[in-house]
Amino acid sequence: MISSTIGIWNYWIVFLLMMIGLFLVIGRKNFLKKIVGLAIFQTSVFLLYITFGKIKGGTPPILNNAIDTVYSNPLPHVLILTAIVVGVATTALGLSLVLRINSEYGSIEEDEISAQDLVDYHDQIETSKKIDTKFIE
Amino acid sequence: MTDILIKNLPILVVLCPLMMSLIVVLIPNIFLSSLLTFASTFVAFIFSILLYQEVQIHSTISYALGNWAPPIGIEYVIDKVSIIPIIIITLIGFLTTIFSSKVMPDEINETSISKVYSLWLLAIAGLIGLVTTGDAFNLFVFLEISSLASVALVAMGAQKDKQALVAAYNYLIIGAVGATLYVIGVGLLYGITGTLNMADLSERVVDLKNNKALIAGFGFMIVGIMVKAAIFPMHIWLPKAYAYAPSAVSVLLAATATKASLYILARILFSVFDIADNLIINTLSYVILPLSIIAMFAGTIMAIYEKDIKRLLAHSSVAQIGYITLAFAIGTKASVAAGFIHVFNHALIKGALFMAITSISFYIQKRVTLSNLSGLGRAMPITFFCFVICSLSLAGLPLTAGFISKLYLIKASISADGLWIAILILFSSALSVIYLWKMIEALWLQQPKKEIIIKENPKIYTSLLIITFLNIYFGLDASFVVDSSIEAAEKLVGVSK
Numbered sequence: 001m002i003s004s005t006i007g008i009w010n011y012w013i014v015f016l017l018m019m020i021g022l023f024l025v026i027g028r029k030n031f032l033k034k035i036v037g038l039a040i041f042q043t044s045v046f047l048l049y050i051t052f053g054k055i056k057g058g059t060p061p062i063l064n065n066a067i068d069t070v071y072s073n074p075l076p077h078v079l080i081l082t083a084i085v086v087g088v089a090t091t092a093l094g095l096s097l098v099l100r101i102n103s104e105y106g107s108i109e110e111d112e113i114s115a116q117d118l119v120d121y122h123d124q125i126e127t128s129k130k131i132d133t134k135f136i137e
Numbered sequence: 138m139t140d141i142l143i144k145n146l147p148i149l150v151v152l153c154p155l156m157m158s159l160i161v162v163l164i165p166n167i168f169l170s171s172l173l174t175f176a177s178t179f180v181a182f183i184f185s186i187l188l189y190q191e192v193q194i195h196s197t198i199s200y201a202l203g204n205w206a207p208p209i210g211i212e213y214v215i216d217k218v219s220i221i222p223i224i225i226i227t228l229i230g231f232l233t234t235i236f237s238s239k240v241m242p243d244e245i246n247e248t249s250i251s252k253v254y255s256l257w258l259l260a261i262a263g264l265i266g267l268v269t270t271g272d273a274f275n276l277f278v279f280l281e282i283s284s285l286a287s288v289a290l291v292a293m294g295a296q297k298d299k300q301a302l303v304a305a306y307n308y309l310i311i312g313a314v315g316a317t318l319y320v321i322g323v324g325l326l327y328g329i330t331g332t333l334n335m336a337d338l339s340e341r342v343v344d345l346k347n348n349k350a351l352i353a354g355f356g357f358m359i360v361g362i363m364v365k366a367a368i369f370p371m372h373i374w375l376p377k378a379y380a381y382a383p384s385a386v387s388v389l390l391a392a393t394a395t396k397a398s399l400y401i402l403a404r405i406l407f408s409v410f411d412i413a414d415n416l417i418i419n420t421l422s423y424v425i426l427p428l429s430i431i432a433m434f435a436g437t438i439m440a441i442y443e444k445d446i447k448r449l450l451a452h453s454s455v456a457q458i459g460y461i462t463l464a465f466a467i468g469t470k471a472s473v474a475a476g477f478i479h480v481f482n483h484a485l486i487k488g489a490l491f492m493a494i495t496s497i498s499f500y501i502q503k504r505v506t507l508s509n510l511s512g513l514g515r516a517m518p519i520t521f522f523c524f525v526i527c528s529l530s531l532a533g534l535p536l537t538a539g540f541i542s543k544l545y546l547i548k549a550s551i552s553a554d555g556l557w558i559a560i561l562i563l564f565s566s567a568l569s570v571i572y573l574w575k576m577i578e579a580l581w582l583q584q585p586k587k588e589i590i591i592k593e594n595p596k597i598y599t600s601l602l603i604i605t606f607l608n609i610y611f612g613l614d615a616s617f618v619v620d621s622s623i624e625a626a627e628k629l630v631g632v633s634k
Contacts, residue, residue, distance in 0.1 A: 018321075025310060025314060035310075038310060038313055038317075041314065042313075045320050045321055045324065048324050049324050052327065075333075076327075079274050082274070082278060083277075086277075086281045089285055090313045093289065093309060094306070094309050094310070097288075097292060097302060097305055097309065100292070100295065101302045101303060104295065104299040104302060113303055117300050117303065120298075120299075120300060121300075121445070124445070124504050125506050125508070
C-alpha cells in the first residue's frame with residue numbers, strides 16, 4: 001500500500017501543482033497572479049506527460065544494436081515541446097494584455113476594474129439616449 | 138495537375154489561410170491586405186466545395202500528413218460529418234471578409250489593419266484545422282491557434298472601448314484553462330491506450346470499459362471542450378468577448394468559433410466513444426441535457442434584460458448553443474441531425490444579425506443600445522429588412538432557416554419520448570420573441586428623436602443580403618442542409634440507435 005502510494009509520487013506532485021495552479025487562476029483577483037497560476041497549471045500537465053513517457057530502466061530512444069534495450073517513449077516529450085510553445089504564447093499574450101489593461105485602467109485588480117467597467121457600461125446606456133446622429137455617407 | 142490538387146485538398150484548405158496570414162502581415166497597404174485575405178478565404182471556400190463533392194463520392198477522405206501513415210502519423214479526416222463545419226467556416230469566413238473591408242478601417246487604425254487581417258486568417262485556419270484533423274493532440278494545437286488569434290482580435294476592440302481588453306483577458310484565461318483540461322484528458326487516454334489517432338482511439342477504448350483513467354480522461358476532455366463551446370456554466374467569457382470585439386470580428390466569432398467546438402464535442406461523444414456506452418448515456422442525460430435546458434432559459438432571460446444590443450445577441454448565442462447541445466444530448470439519430478442543422482442555420486442567423494447591428498453602429502458611430510435604435514429602421518430600410526428576416530429566422534417562423542432547425546429538433550425530441558423537452562423548446566423560443574420584438578419595435582415603431590438621413594453603402598449590405606438570402610433559401614429548400622446533417626448523424630450515431 002505504502003510503496004504503491006510512494007511509487008506514484010510523480011502523480012501526487014502533478015496533481016498538487018495542478019490544484020495550486022487552478023486555485024491561483026480562480027481564487028486570485030490580481031490579473032498577474034492569475035497568469036502565474038495558469039503557467040503552473042500548464043507546467044503540471046507537462047510533468048504528467050513526461051511521467052507517462054518514462055519506462056523503468058529505459059534509455060533515450062536512440063537505436064542501438066543490443067537486443068534487450070528498453071527505450072523510453074519519445075512521443076510524450078515531443079508533444080510537450082509543442083505544448084510548451086503553446087504555453088509560452090499564451091503567457092506572452094496574457095502578459096501583454098495585462099500591460100495594456102494597466103495602462104488603460106491604472107490597475108490590474110479585478111475588483112477595481114469591474115467597478116470601473118460597470119460605471120462605463122451605465123454611462124454608455126445613458127449617453128446613448130441622447131441621440132446626436134449626424135449625416136453620414 | 139488537378140489530381141494532385143484533389144488529393145491534397147484536406148491540407149490545402151487549412152494551409153491556404155494559414156500561409157496567407159504570414160504574407161498578409163508584411164503588407165502595409167490596407168487595400169492589398171484585405172484583397173489577399175478575401176482571395177485566400179474565397180479559395181478556401183472553393184476548396185471546401187470541392188471537398189464536399191469528393192466526400193459525396195468517397196464518403197471518407199483520409200490524408201496522411203507528411204506521408205506518415207496513420208495511426209502513427211497525423212491524419213486529416215474529411216467525412217460527411219466534418220464537411221458541414223468546414224463549409225460553414227469557409228462560407229462565413231469569406232462573406233465576413235467582404236463585409237470587414239469597409240467596417241474594419243472605421244474601428245481599427247490603419248497601421249494595424251494588416252496585422253488584424255493576419256490574425257483573422259490565423260483564426261479561420263485554426264478553426265478549419267480543428268475540424269479537419271483526426272489526431273487528438275493536433276486538435277489541441279489548432280484549438281490554441283484559433284483561440285489565441287481570436288483573443289488578440291477581441292483585444293483589438295480596445296481602440297474603441299477599453300473593456301475589450303478585460304474581455305480578451307478573461308477569454309484567454311478561461312480558454313487556456315479549458316484547453317489545458319483537454320490536454321490532461323488526451324494525456325490520460327494516451328497513457329492507457331497508447332494512441333492519439335481518434336479512429337484508433339475509438340477502437341481501443343472499447344476494451345477498457347469502466348477503467349477509471351478512461352473515465353477521468355473522458356471527463357477532462359469533455360469539460361475542456363465545453364469551455365471552448367461556451368456551454369452554459371462555462372459561457373461567461375462569451376458575452377463580453379463578442380460584445381467588445383471589433384464589429385467585424387464579432388460577426389466572424391459568433392458565426393464560426395463555437396460551431397467548431399460543438400463539432401468536436403459531437404465527435405468525442407459519438408465517434409471516439411460509443412453512444413451505446415453507459416458512460417456516454419449518463420453524461421448526455423445527467424450532465425449535458427440539464428445544462429442545455431438551463432442554457433436555453435438563462436441565455437434568453439439574460440438577453441431580455443440586456444440593453445446593449447451586441448451583448449444581447451451574445452446572450453442569445455448562449456441560448457442557441459443550448460438548443461444544439463440539447464439536440465446532441467437526446468442522442469438519437471434524428472436529434473443529432475437536428476443539432477447539425479441548427480449548427481448550420483445558427484451560423485447564418487447570428488452572422489447576419491451581428492452584421493446588421495454592425496452596419497447600424499457604423500452609421501451612428503456609437504455603441505448600439507436599445508435606446509438609440511429608435512426610428513433607425515426607416516432610415517436604413519435594407520439593413521432593417523435583413524434584420525427582421527433574420528430575427529424571424531432566430532425565433533423560428535416558417536419559411537426561414539430557423540424554422541427548419543426548430544421543426545427537426547421538436548420532431549426528434551417528440552420521437553425520443555421527450556414531449557416535455559419539445560414544450561420547453563417551444564416555450565424558450567416564445568421567450569426569445571420578446572427580445573427580438575424589443576429591437577424591432579425600437580427600430581420601426583418608435584419615432585426618431587431627430588431627423589436622420591443615412592445612405593446605405595453597398596459594400597456593407599451586400600454580404601448581409603447574401604446571408605439573408607441564404608436564410609430564406611434554406612428555409613424554403615432545406616434539402617442540402619437536412620440531407621448532409623442526416624448523413625452526418627448516421628455516420629456518428631451509426632446503427633446503434
